[in-house]
Amino acid sequence: MRRALALTALLLATASVSSGATAQNSTPQPLPFDNRIPVARDVAYPGTMTVTVDATNIQQAIYRVKQVIPVAQAGPMVLMMPAWLPGKHAARGEIEKLAGLKISANGTPVAWTRDTVDVWAFHLDVPAGATQLDIEFQFVGATDRDQGRVSIAPNMLNLQFEQVSLYPAGYFTRRIPVSATVTYPTGWTAVSGLPATKQGDAYVYQTTDYETLIDSPVFAGKHYREFKLSDRVDLNVFADEPEELEAKPEQIEAHKKLVQQSIKLFGSQHYDQYEFLLSISDEMGGIGLEHHRSSENGVGPGYFTKWSEGPGSRNLLPHEFVHSWNGKFRRGNDSWTPDFRTPMRDSLLWVYEGQTQFWGYVLQARSGIVSKQDTLDMLASIAASLDNRPARTWRPLIDTTNDPIISARRPKGWVSWQRSEDYYNEGLLVWLEVDARLRSLSRGHKSMDDFARAFFGMRDGDWGVLTYDFADVVKTLDAIQPYDWAGFLTTRLHGVADRAPLDGFTRNGYRLIYTDEPTAAFKSAEKRSGRADFSYSLGLAVGKGGAIGSVTWDSPAFNAGLDLGDTIVAVAGREYSDERLKAAIVEAKVSKTPIRLMIKSGTRYRETTIDYTGGLRYPRLEKIGTGEGGLDRLLSAR
Structure with missing residues (x-):
């Protein structure tokens, strides 16, 4: 009996605490x-x-x-x-x-x-x-x-x-x-x-x-070949199979020109000897990581052997090479740390990565690693992806510099509404606009080339670290061409807007348009990713077997209830294929009727319709006026 009374008392005491009564010494204390x-x-x-x-x-x-x-x-x-x-x-x-x-x-x-x-x-x-x-x-x-x-x-x-x-x-x-x-x-x-x-x-x-x-x-391996690009730069290629090492002379010449154009741009080299480490493999994972005197670069098979099929991943080496100057030698003062335990702050990644992204595309065109037209088409895709990203209405660019810590590049379900390291590509757009404003304000006498030489071009051979802050960036720009650069950059970094900053194109002689035919670079990107990209029409991309790889927030596909993980199994009553979905989009533009789909979600099936009649839409850049514009000059070899 006493045991039963004790149990009752314990239950009453527990109920008293859970209902809000204060119990002495019940508050946990921090360790x-x-x-x-x-x-x-x-x-x-x-x-x-x-x-x-x-x-x-x-x-x-x-x-x-x-x-x-x-x-x-x-x-x-x-x-x-x-x-x-x-x-x-x-x-x-x-x-x-x-x-x-x-x-x-x-x-x-x-x-x-x-x-x-x-x-x-x-x-x-x-x-x-x-x-x-x-x-x-x-x-x-x-x-x-x-x-x-x-x-x-x-x-x-x-x-x-x-x-x-x-x-x-x-x-x-x-x-x-x-x-x-x-x-x-x-x-x-x-x-x-x-x-x-x-x-x-x-x-x-x-x-x-x-x-x-x-x-x-x-990088170490069984199948290896070295190509001398200059007296201080080597291209070291490792491959799963020896035939992937067979580079043509004109391909190596383009890589030599990458080195030459980079040195002409920056006016210095921040290494005693630089080693491109390049793996061509579908067995070892890809990578792109910068170092002072080397870079780790991992691409899939076909880097040399499928050169004519499109730009593929050839932007990787220009990007990582630029990092020897931007990110390794010049580094944001809040991301430099004395050891590998001290946390980094990433607030200046719009320079570290954003401007590197900018110069990577410029140098791929100047060197011929990627053609000028393919570069323009790739820039069009970047502009379109950001211009169709509604997350820009609530999340400023500067906040995306926290993404490496927030998500560590884990997949996101709604990238268009969450954003994901946009300091890379929107950073590129900001620096493209800086270039356009420099040209306009100086009447064509100044450009981002002047910034590159002033900001990165000192101390040849020094592979230490020279830090900077926001004020240093503004000071350098102001010395090249006086303007309210602090106000301009603050607006671009901390502001929110409905549209991406595209003035770098329009001020430099091009505008973003959409047509019903994809560019060659767009097709190359689709092939490389294994997706059919309908982002600018239906608002989705479809991978192997009809699996939906992305859905744009507030797009027709989003409003039809589709999401990442769904699979399209049929289009208008017939088994899914990319070509059938393209045909349905074209037909809907004429018939003005919704597109009928059968969707599989896990073990469940449902029919749905996408109310879209705008036809196929693919981004490209259209030249404004005639003659050579600022973007033409920016992409021209020096």
Whole structure:
């Protein structure tokens, strides 16, 4: 009986608390913040770390790491795996792939504890008498795409040194000396921006600082070919199959012109030697990542062999090369950090990435890697995609600079209403408008070329970091051509609007129009993405098997209730095909009747109609007037 009364009392007490009554000592108290991780200081680390990597297990995609870190005294110490990585603009270090961590000193195991807030950090106590820590662990690479990017494939790999090393917290990473050695599969060639001496299958890399090591990734592989682009720039190509290495002389000449045109533009080079690392593969994941003295570039098969079929992914190398100047040498002051733990702020990515996007398209045309007409057509697609993005009515461009941290490039269901890293392409449009205004205000005497030379063209050979802020950008523009640049940029960055900023086209001699025939570049983009793109008519894009890949917010497709994940199985009572949907769009324009579709959502089917009679619409740029306009001059080789 007493037991039953006690249970009743407990239930009444619980009900009292849940109904709003105050119970003594019931308010949770916050745990104390663990701030035992030392802040980075600009002092030299006492000793040189060594990193030894066995990268021969390509079948299982496992790197085996042995590392030695000298220590000067006993007591608490924190080891870090790099988290906040330049070029990724967020904490993207693959800590989930570090496994088997064992630390010892003088042959005795040393216990470690992971930090519960900063999970890239490991706390330990260095025992008395120890002069070094001996560390072993494995980096277990992705063997399937659902585990992340595949960086180790049967015939090539992409080793990034942040995957295979730890560093002591409390120091600027540029003050930590390190020496690395990596053993690759027999017969493979390895290339990095960091010089190395080959000893059998091992590459012994030049002793450097830890910041430079992390900025010096490696491409290695069985099928390799080097092309000299200049006395200081190489194109290093790795492929799944040897026939993908067969570049024609005129293709390599275009890459040589990319280097020449870049140097003419900027007037300096911020590297002693630069290595393009290019993989042509459908087995290793694609990539585009900038470094001071190299870049990681991953494209699908056909880069050389299908050159005539369209521009494909040939914008990648111009973009990443520009980053040697913009992003690596000149960097926003809030994105520079002293180590790989300090969070970055990305507020200046509209310069770092937006202007790099601008120069990437300019230089692809100037070099001939992509033709001028294809470049114009690609710019038309960029303009149209942003001009049909209703998210611009609520979310300003500057807020998209937070996207690398918010979403880390995970897929979004409603990109047209959410936005996604628009600082790239809308940043391009802003800089195109800056070019047009410079030309207009100076009566054709000034352009963005003058900005490039003034902002990036100093200190030839210096591959350090020179930071800037918003005021520095405005000051440089004002020195070239006086104008209210602060007000202009503030409006473009912080304002919202119904339409994209297209004055860079209209002021420079072109306007955006839509026709019922896609451009060659548009067709190339459809083929590359595997989608039929009806974004500017129905407001959707359709992938393999009728699967809907995107739906534009407030478009006819949106208003018909379609969304990402639906599949179109039939058009007007017949099995879906891209051509049948195109024909239905054309027919609806004549008949003025809705388009009938059968939709599959999971295991359910439904019939729906799209009330659209506007016909096929594809973007392109139309020349205004006659003669050479500002955009023509911008895309012309120097």
